[in-house]
Amino acid sequence: MDAVEGESKYYSTQGMPKKEEGSSVGIKVLFFARARDLTGLSDVRLEVPFGSTASDCLKELAVRFPGLEEIRQCIVLALNEEYASESTVIKENDELAIIPPISGG
Amino acid sequence: MADEDRDLIEILEEHNPVDMAKYINYVSAPQAGAIATFSGTTRDTFEGKTVLELRCEAYVPMAVRCIKSACQSARSSWNLMSIAAAHRLGPVPVGETSVFIAVSSVHRDDALDACKFLIDEIKASVPIWKKEVYTNGEVWKENKEFLERKSELEKGGRDEYRCCRKQLESKPNGHGCCGAKVKIDDGCNGDTREAE
Numbered sequence: 509m510d511a512v513e514g515e516s517k518y519y520s521t522q523g524m525p526k527k528e529e530g531s532s533v534g535i536k537v538l539f540f541a542r543a544r545d546l547t548g549l550s551d552v553r554l555e556v557p558f559g560s561t562a563s564d565c566l567k568e569l570a571v572r573f574p575g576l577e578e579i580r581q582c583i584v585l586a587l588n589e590e591y592a593s594e595s596t597v598i599k600e601n602d603e604l605a606i607i608p609p610i611s612g613g
Numbered sequence: 614m615a616d617e618d619r620d621l622i623e624i625l626e627e628h629n630p631v632d633m634a635k636y637i638n639y640v641s642a643p644q645a646g647a648i649a650t651f652s653g654t655t656r657d658t659f660e661g662k663t664v665l666e667l668r669c670e671a672y673v674p675m676a677v678r679c680i681k682s683a684c685q686s687a688r689s690s691w692n693l694m695s696i697a698a699a700h701r702l703g704p705v706p707v708g709e710t711s712v713f714i715a716v717s718s719v720h721r722d723d724a725l726d727a728c729k730f731l732i733d734e735i736k737a738s739v740p741i742w743k744k745e746v747y748t749n750g751e752v753w754k755e756n757k758e759f760l761e762r763k764s765e766l767e768k769g770g771r772d773e774y775r776c777c778r779k780q781l782e783s784k785p786n787g788h789g790c791c792g793a794k795v796k797i798d799d800g801c802n803g804d805t806r807e808a809e
Contacts, residue, residue, distance in 0.1 A: 540672055541742035542753045582755075584766045586740065589675040593769035605672055605740070609763075611754035612669065612676075612700060612741025613653050613712050613732060 531558045535598055537569065538605040543583065546575035556598070562587060563594035565604055582609050619695040620684045624673050624741075627703025631710040636697035640717035645694045647721035649728040653712040655705050662747045667705040672740040676700070683734040687716075690730070691723040698731060700741055711743070737762040 532555045539547050552572075556565055562585050570576050585592050586605040598604065621639050625631065633652065640648055655667045684696045694717040705711045714731050718724040735741070737758035744753050 538672065540740065541670060541744070545753075582760075582763075584763060586672070586675055587769075589672075589678055591738075591766040591769055593767060596769060605675070607672070607740055607766075608742070608753065609755035610736075610738070610740055610759045611743040611756050612671070612739050613736040613743075613756065 532556060533558055533560065533598060533600045533602075535565065535600070535602045535604055537565065538603065540605065540608065541611075542579055542608040543576065543606040546578060547573040554604075560598055561594060562592055562596045562598060562604060565598060566594065566606075569606075576606075579608050583607055616688050617681065617685070620681065621695075621697040621699075622677055622680045622684070623697075623699040624671050624676055625699060625701045629701065631699050631701055631713045633710065633713055633715075636699060636713055636715040639697045640695040640715045642694050642717055644719060645717035645724075646719050647724040648715060648717045649721070649724035650716075651712075651714045651728050651732045652710045653732070654710050655707045657707045659745055659747075662749070664707060665746045665748060666707065667711055668744045668746060669700065669702050669705060669711055670742050671700065671702055676739050676741055679739040680735065683731055683739070686734070687727040687730055691718065691727045692720075693718050693723055693727055696727070696731070698735070700735070700739075733758060738766060 534553060534555050536551055537554050538551045539549055544550050554565060554568060556568055566580075566585070570580065584607045585594060585596075586607055587596055587598065588603050589605075591607075592604075621636065631652075633650070637648060637650060655664065657664055680698050684698070687693060687696065696717075697715045698713070700712045701710065712732070712735065714728055714735075716724045716728045716731065718727070736756045742753060744751050
């Protein structure tokens, strides 16, 4: 993603080894409720450049699934089963969940 | 027994009705003078439209974590014996229960207040979704409690922010998440209350 290209050092937040520029991380993305209806999928693998944030993943998803734009403003994200900020840097094998407005209860 | 061992949290797979008696029995205890329960059931109409059923789905492992977190927050605010919370998945026909909460405590105030806190918390932050199916269409519902909490959830789950925000400060007039009640000092609680 454009925000990270050109930088030379990336450190993950949890002590993973430094990776070289140009490497990528693979994550699993989960779609629930309206997000699943819009993408037609309950989950998908996503490869993004090392150092990408959750926000970068969302941008990539919006390219692959333009329908997601409809709910872009009302979703929140969860990373590995915890609510996460869009600025969180993702790591290999993270599980990123797209959480549309919840309606349990 | 650790507090969390006295909490029962169940996300029920499709076609498993909520067995209210089971959860009430779970929280029953000789020391408990009060059991408060909340049952959320499918209404037959919404804004004039005839509702056939609800369909519920969840991000199950995260939903369990979030409910556990809410139970811990409730325990930090009230003197509770035991908590049971269940949410059904799949179709929930009109009149049937989609969510059930049972809380026991020595005196009734704790159980009643914690029970309300827990359902509000589930509405605001637990990743469960409900689609309302009408005779002429369907719609994913959106809880207003979630929309009110959204900016907090967007800050993420690091340290002070979790599924249920921890009580770092009290919000006297706050509603929703853990701001609903000022922390009780265990040492001076109970003596002045009437017994149930």
